[in-house]
Amino acid sequence: MKNYILKRIGFAILTVFVLMLITFFMMHALPGDPFIGDKAISEAAKNALIAKYGLDKPILEQFVMYITNALRGDLGISMGTNRPVMATITSAFPYSFELGLRSLVFATVGGVALGSYAALKRGKAGDTCAMLVAVLGVSVPSFIVAALLQFFISLKLQQAVGIQIFAISGWTNEFSKWLPSLALAFGSLATISRLMRTSMLDVLSSDYIKTAKAKGLSNSAIIWRHAIRNAIMPVITVLGPIAASILTGAFVVEKVFAIPGMGRFFVTAIQSQDYTMIAGTTLFYGVFLILATLVVDLLYGVIDPRVNISSAKE
Amino acid sequence: MEDKKIKNYSIQSDIDQNAFEHVGQDLDSMNEIARPSISFWKDAFGRIKRDKVAIIFIAILAAVALYAIFAPVFSPYTMSEQHYAHMNAGMFFSEGDCFHIFGTDTLGRDLFVRLAEGARVSLFIAISAVAINCVLGIIYGGISGYFGGVVDNVMMRIVEVINGIPYLLIVILLMVILPRGIMTIVIAYSTVGWVGMARLVRGEVMRLKEQEFVIAAKTLGASSTRIISRHLIPNILSLVIVNLTLAIPSAIFTEAFLSFIGLGIPVPGASWGTLANDGIVIFQRFPLQLILPAFFISITMLSFNLLGDKLRDAFDPKLRR
Numbered sequence: 001m002k003n004y005i006l007k008r009i010g011f012a013i014l015t016v017f018v019l020m021l022i023t024f025f026m027m028h029a030l031p032g033d034p035f036i037g038d039k040a041i042s043e044a045a046k047n048a049l050i051a052k053y054g055l056d057k058p059i060l061e062q063f064v065m066y067i068t069n070a071l072r073g074d075l076g077i078s079m080g081t082n083r084p085v086m087a088t089i090t091s092a093f094p095y096s097f098e099l100g101l102r103s104l105v106f107a108t109v110g111g112v113a114l115g116s117y118a119a120l121k122r123g124k125a126g127d128t129c130a131m132l133v134a135v136l137g138v139s140v141p142s143f144i145v146a147a148l149l150q151f152f153i154s155l156k157l158q159q160a161v162g163i164q165i166f167a168i169s170g171w172t173n174e175f176s177k178w179l180p181s182l183a184l185a186f187g188s189l190a191t192i193s194r195l196m197r198t199s200m201l202d203v204l205s206s207d208y209i210k211t212a213k214a215k216g217l218s219n220s221a222i223i224w225r226h227a228i229r230n231a232i233m234p235v236i237t238v239l240g241p242i243a244a245s246i247l248t249g250a251f252v253v254e255k256v257f258a259i260p261g262m263g264r265f266f267v268t269a270i271q272s273q274d275y276t277m278i279a280g281t282t283l284f285y286g287v288f289l290i291l292a293t294l295v296v297d298l299l300y301g302v303i304d305p306r307v308n309i310s311s312a313k314e
Numbered sequence: 315m316e317d318k319k320i321k322n323y324s325i326q327s328d329i330d331q332n333a334f335e336h337v338g339q340d341l342d343s344m345n346e347i348a349r350p351s352i353s354f355w356k357d358a359f360g361r362i363k364r365d366k367v368a369i370i371f372i373a374i375l376a377a378v379a380l381y382a383i384f385a386p387v388f389s390p391y392t393m394s395e396q397h398y399a400h401m402n403a404g405m406f407f408s409e410g411d412c413f414h415i416f417g418t419d420t421l422g423r424d425l426f427v428r429l430a431e432g433a434r435v436s437l438f439i440a441i442s443a444v445a446i447n448c449v450l451g452i453i454y455g456g457i458s459g460y461f462g463g464v465v466d467n468v469m470m471r472i473v474e475v476i477n478g479i480p481y482l483l484i485v486i487l488l489m490v491i492l493p494r495g496i497m498t499i500v501i502a503y504s505t506v507g508w509v510g511m512a513r514l515v516r517g518e519v520m521r522l523k524e525q526e527f528v529i530a531a532k533t534l535g536a537s538s539t540r541i542i543s544r545h546l547i548p549n550i551l552s553l554v555i556v557n558l559t560l561a562i563p564s565a566i567f568t569e570a571f572l573s574f575i576g577l578g579i580p581v582p583g584a585s586w587g588t589l590a591n592d593g594i595v596i597f598q599r600f601p602l603q604l605i606l607p608a609f610f611i612s613i614t615m616l617s618f619n620l621l622g623d624k625l626r627d628a629f630d631p632k633l634r635r
Contacts (some may be wrong), residue, residue, distance in 0.1 A: 015478035022479075026487045130448050141567050143574050144608040151601060238442035243478040252574050256594065267575045270490055278490060289480050312411050 005298060006038045012294045020023055021287040023279040024066050039060065075280035078269075084271035085268060085280035091094055093284075095171055096254065096261035101182035108240065112235060114189070115196025116228055118203060137190025142253040146183035150256060155161065169258040180257045184249055188242045190236055200231040240293030247285060332560055358552065361628040368624040371617040378381075378614055382437060385430035392427065420590065427605060428584050435585040440565035441581050448506040448558055450509025452550075456542055458512070459519030470516070473509050481506040485568065489577040496579055499569055506567070514557060518550045552629035559622035563615035570611055586611045 050056050069075070075085040115297070118130035150169075171177060203209065204227055212222045251263035262281060269277035337346070362368050385475055417426055458469040476484075488502035509611075522528060523546065531541050566586070573587025574594075586607045593604030 009473060010480070015475050018475050019479050023487065026491050066526075135505070135616060135619055139563060139619055140612045141570050141590075142607070143571075143594070144590065144604070144612065146449075147597055147604055148608075151597060153599060164441040248480055249571075252571060263575075269504065270486070271576055273490075278487070282487060284509075286479055286483055291476055293478065 002253045008011050008294055016287055018206075019061075019262050019290070020067060020070065020283060023282050023286075024063050026279075028062075028275075070105070070283065075276065075283065078274055078277045078280075080281055081274075081277075085276055089262065089280065089284055090276070092260060092262045092265055095259055096263065097251050098172075099177070099180055099184065099250055099254070099259065099261060100243070102177060103185035103188070103241060103246050103250075104239075106240070107185040107192055107246070108235070111192025112184065112196050112228070112232060115193035116200050116223070116231070118193065118197045119200035119231075120223070122201060123186065124143045127197075131197070134190040134197075137186045140186070141252075142183055142187055142249050143256055146180065146188050146253045146256040149179045149183050171257075171259045171261075180253050181258060184246055184253045187244055187249070191238070191242065195236055195238060196231060199234045200227060203227050203231040208261075213302055233300075236296065240296040243292050243296075244289045247289065319455055334593060354552075358625075358628045362624065365624055365628070368621060368628075371621040371624070372618045375621070378610070378617075379435060379437070382430050382433035386427055386434075389424065389427045389430075391424040394562045398422055423605060425603070428589060428615075431588075432584045432586045432589050432607065433610060435440055435496060435579060435583060435589065436566055436569055437614075439496060439503075439585070440562045441571045443503040443507060443565045444502045444558055446500065446506040447511055447561065448554060448587035450504065450508035452515050452547065452554065453514030454508065455517075456519055456546065458539065459516035459565060460523060460546065462520070466516070470513075475513055476506060476509050477513075478508075481509075482568070482571070485572065486577065489572060494577075494580045496583075499572060499579070503565060503568055509560070509581045510561075511554070511557060514553065518553055519546055520547055522549055537602055556622055556629060563618045566611060566615055566618075 073086055075089070077083070078085050078088060081088070115135065116132050118127045118134075122125045137288075169176075209222060209226055212226050217225075250261060251266060253259075254261045254263035255267065262285070265277065266281045268274075269281065280302075318620060371489045419428065453468065458466045458473075476507075484506050485502045489498060492502065523541075528541060528545055531545055537542075569578070569585060570587030570590060573585055576591075578588045578591065579585055588605040590604060590611065593600075593607060593628040597604045
């Protein structure tokens, strides 16, 4: 167990290092020039800027500089806005984080409920309906869901009722947060519900469920205490990748609903070739998600005592 | 001697042995074949053919493909031709000798042709990216799974590191540094997309290589290349086909996602993603311009997803009758 944890942590560190290497070298392979957008700056000012960002030093030295700064939490100064990248991240990330967390909770609870319901109603109309929702969720991209929700629920409902319930955009009151979270969660909810259905069907046909039935437990006790608790395990394993897809998916949902999160800064940074901003944001997101996956992996062993992760190879 | 035994038993029993008749083995019935012998592939395609739902999805995909191929050829308009007289026209718009089935966009361009051109681009990107991933994944996973040991260990550690980084981040970084274009999206997607297929193929190869037919082939002196190409790959093909079908919608989604954050193909061109991106700007006034590309993206992804599920069932040997 201890070995396993150490190995997983070692891997996480290696992955972070590779990610740093990729972000650093890719930003340096960029065509164009980070000062290209600025209005004709003088040669002297440009040289001063190059010296300031260390762009004239050998590449290896720049990389070492980059890593030591990153470890101190200094991701450099944005070449576009001239603010520290970390300051932008700390001001924008809470929005993205809250949106992501709400979506994750929504997707997990909704997906588990929908999947269990479908499994319990196997072959009946309820199953077909639930799986139709699931397959739609996998097939409709989140930005389309976001735009449709925005149009039909905020705009049309507002026009029909006369008062505004769900704000069309922004991230202000409680209700304004529902639609973006729903739009972002929809795809993951569908994935989870499909997984949950398969796993639940597996569990429902196992011997211990028959035993529970035979000893006369009520249906609800069987479902809550025996079936769902065992069937939920595969769902926990995919929570890491799901969190990744939700957080990266937030870029588009934030754009549709005009939420001042990380997505907006990231997209602007891409368009203005803001080296440090792109590298900083990617690195931050990557590290965050690598840590999230690590935590999920380690928790899995704690939650399910049957899993002996120290002997498992993958 | 046989009769004696039976007699001995019958003495202790109350049942009269004469009530029974010894029939022996009916050799003819044992040699009879329970069902006609059909190959795995024939069986799978037979099942797909009988499945009405699967046929519907194949028909939808064929219709989308035909639309993509023929609409730009037969339409009187080109994708960048502008009609200033009627911009943002609705469905089935006709005025004089102008007729736009899907209406026009903000610049007065015919959406019927643009969506077909978008379909060409989106489907080309999705299919070629997935095909490249598939080939890379089979080669990498096959080598890793077949040789095992140190080779497998090293190769899988590399895969684990790549897999640890969210693929969209890497794709975005690559898109930033490469020049814009269709092939860029394909390349960016393939640099990380093969990992999933490689893991899958490796697992399956590891399982298969311990089986008797591979050991038999080895005993007969078959070379590694022959075993991989003649015995292992045909056996993992069904798995590969199912995952290929299920990977196409995710490639379509990635293309749309990239276009949506402004990393799509450059302006005169159009893909479903860029069309949706254009549509979203004026969505509240002209919803049709988002709904149409959204419909095409969704229906194609839906068909591939459901067809993949059906293919998985059709290829599942456990469901074979």
